[in-house]
Amino acid sequence: MPGGQPTGRMAALKQRARQVKREAYALSFAYRDPRLPWTLRLFALYVVARTFSPIDLIPDFIPVLGYLDDLILVPLYITLAVRWIPAPVLADARTRADQALSGEQPARWYYALPAILIWLVLLTVLGKLVYSLVQN
Numbered sequence: 142m143p144g145g146q147p148t149g150r151m152a153a154l155k156q157r158a159r160q161v162k163r164e165a166y167a168l169s170f171a172y173r174d175p176r177l178p179w180t181l182r183l184f185a186l187y188v189v190a191r192t193f194s195p196i197d198l199i200p201d202f203i204p205v206l207g208y209l210d211d212l213i214l215v216p217l218y219i220t221l222a223v224r225w226i227p228a229p230v231l232a233d234a235r236t237r238a239d240q241a242l243s244g245e246q247p248a249r250w251y252y253a254l255p256a257i258l259i260w261l262v263l264l265t266v267l268g269k270l271v272y273s274l275v276q277n
Contacts, residue, residue, distance in 0.1 A: 164219050165192045166238035167231065171222075174230045181225055188218045 165188075171177060172185035191198075192215050201207040223231060 161216050161219055163235070163238055163242060164223050165189065166241055167234040168219065168222055168226075169193075170237040170241075171226050171230055171234035174234065176230050177226065181222075185222050185226065188215075188222045191215065191218065 168185045169189045172182045172189060174182075177185070197207070198210050198214075199206050201211070226234075
């Protein structure tokens, strides 16, 4: 990556990630559409909840398997839901998603503060535990 430019593969991955994010937002609008059959609404709701939930089916700290749901299953569910939703409903949802994403605010650093505090507490406890084991 000379000059900080992403390689072709990296650029393609970033584009795919943006596309998955757009489709996930579109699903969040589509499941509320009354034109959608209740079975598809339920599946779309499941996919949206699974995508945006901070709780994973398989925790990320489990090697390899931890990222399986994030890298394979979530995009697969999004793809299936998008294929099954009728075109007019999906077109309206994509339009709303594009509008929502275009007005997206940059992330605020202080939203990460609770997670940072939890990690600091855990590291402090771990440090004290290691220190007490070394002293004995």
